[in-house]
Each structure stands twice: as C-alpha cells, then as structure tokens.
Amino acid sequence: MESTLTETVTELNFVGKVGSLQMANGRGWRYPEIFRRMAVERFKCCENIEWLAKELGVPRQTLYRWHDELERSQDGEEPPTEKSRESRLRREINDLKRLVAEKKLEVDFFKGALQRIKARRRESSGSGELASTTTSVT
Numbered sequence: 377m378e379s380t381l382t383e384t385v386t387e388l389n390f391v392g393k394v395g396s397l398q399m400a401n402g403r404g405w406r407y408p409e410i411f412r413r414m415a416v417e418r419f420k421c422c423e424n425i426e427w428l429a430k431e432l433g434v435p436r437q438t439l440y441r442w443h444d445e446l447e448r449s450q451d452g453e454e455p456p457t458e459k460s461r462e463s464r465l466r467r468e469i470n471d472l473k474r475l476v477a478e479k480k481l482e483v484d485f486f487k488g489a490l491q492r493i494k495a496r497r498r499e500s501s502g503s504g505e506l507a508s509t510t511t512s513v514t
Contacts, residue, residue, distance in 0.1 A: 407434070412446075
C-alpha cells in the first residue's frame with residue numbers, strides 16, 4: 377500500500393473537503409490516517425519540525441509520536457500497551473533512577489558536612505603551640 381507524496385496530498389485535499397478532523401470518543405480530535413501518513417512523510421525529510429508542526433496545525437510531540445508509531449508498525453512491532461510488562465519495567469527503572477539521584481545528593485551533602493566537621497575538629501584540637509622536641513647531638 378505504498379503511495380507517493382503527490383498521491384497522498386491529492387487524497388488529503390479530498391479528505392480536507394469532507395472534513396479532516398473527527399471527534400474521538402469525546403476525548404479530543406483524531407486525524408485521518410492519510411493525514412498522519414502525509415505528515416510523517418514530510419517529517420522524515422523536514423529540517424525544522426517545529427515549523428512543520430505549525431504549518432500542519434499539529435503539536436510537535438504528536439508528529440514525533442506518529443513517526444514512532446509508523447516506524448513500529450513497519451517493523452512489525454505492536455505499540456506497547458500501558459499495562460504491558462515493558463511499560464511497567466520502564467516506569468520502575470525511572471523511579472529507581474530518581475531514587476539513586478536523590479541518594480547521591482544526600483551522600484554528597486553528608487560528605488561535605490563531614491569534611492567541615494573534621495576541619496573544625498582539627499582547628500580546635502591544636503593548642504596553637506609548637507611541639508617541644510629535644511635536638512639530638514651526634
């Protein structure tokens with residue numbers, strides 16, 4: 377089902393006359409599949425994605441998501457479901473990374489505090505006098 381960009385634009389013009397956006401279960405707008413494919417084709421060869429998003433009237437993040445979805449479908453992968461094992465593991469990894477970062481900050485804080493305490497002890501433990509030693513004569 378390979379179509380050229382010109383065919384896609386021609387089909388899009390026809391779809392645009394009928395109405396390009398449809399309501400999706402009351403949650404938001406759903407773009408026609410032909411529009412998504414055209415947008416992804418332009419996305420692949422576009423140097424300025426933000427400009428393309430403005431031109432198409434689609435959020436930039438949506439263009440990236442459509443591109444990723446199309447790549448996955450072409451590779452034969454199914455899009456990950458929110459309750460999939462992979463998705464849960466990714467969330468867990470992100471949580472663990474956040475916890476490790478917090479613990480590293482705590483360790484850095486306590487290392488600095490310990491160094492300051494050691495420095496104060498060194499300063500206060502010395503009497504300030506020179507140690508008396510006898511010189512040995514040989």
